[in-house]
Amino acid sequence: MLTRKALGLLFLAAACFSTIHIARSATRCNHGWIPHGQSCYLISHDQEQWNNAESICELFGGYLAEIQNAAEYNFIQSQVNTTQKNFWVGGSDIENEGTWIWMASMTPLSYAKWEAGEPNSDHNSDENCIDIRPGKLGWNDERCYLVQNYICEGEGVERL
Numbered sequence: 001m002l003t004r005k006a007l008g009l010l011f012l013a014a015a016c017f018s019t020i021h022i023a024r025s026a027t028r029c030n031h032g033w034i035p036h037g038q039s040c041y042l043i044s045h046d047q048e049q050w051n052n053a054e055s056i057c058e059l060f061g062g063y064l065a066e067i068q069n070a071a072e073y074n075f076i077q078s079q080v081n082t083t084q085k086n087f088w089v090g091g092s093d094i095e096n097e098g099t100w101i102w103m104a105s106m107t108p109l110s111y112a113k114w115e116a117g118e119p120n121s122d123h124n125s126d127e128n129c130i131d132i133r134p135g136k137l138g139w140n141d142e143r144c145y146l147v148q149n150y151i152c153e154g155e156g157v158e159r160l
């Protein structure tokens, strides 16, 4: 006969096993980072100019998020939709007006999802950084020196 205690231990072991099993297929992230696909994301609570946001992401071992496909965009847009804030991501045309690249990897935008009418290079072509805004269907270009929230991307801490 299994005692109550033995049954409890069995249940605990089963729970541990299933947790490990789930972790095997998912990206594990540092505390406060959210897993999606092969990456982890930090949704900032503070606001920074674009440059400082990039530096902070680097201090954390990451970079301002680089959006490579629709699944990644939808994940980030849905995170942003739950806020009332605008968020910097890692794209800019500051080096060459009209040529947008992901700055950390220095790669062209292989996938782009601009909001209708964007990028509009408003404010005398002074909008050189990409931000993502709540309730929108695509990206916007904004003045890099505005102080806004930001989204860092980084690798998972370990794969089991």
Ligand SMILES: *[C@@H]1O[C@H](CO)[C@@H](O)[C@H](O)[C@H]1NC(C)=O
Residues within 6 Å of the ligand: 073, 074, 075, 077, 078, 081, 134, 135, 136, 137
């Ligand atoms: C973000 O909000 C807009 C407006 O409500 C909605 O149309 C869009 O589908 C939302 N995006 C995501 C990825 O949830």
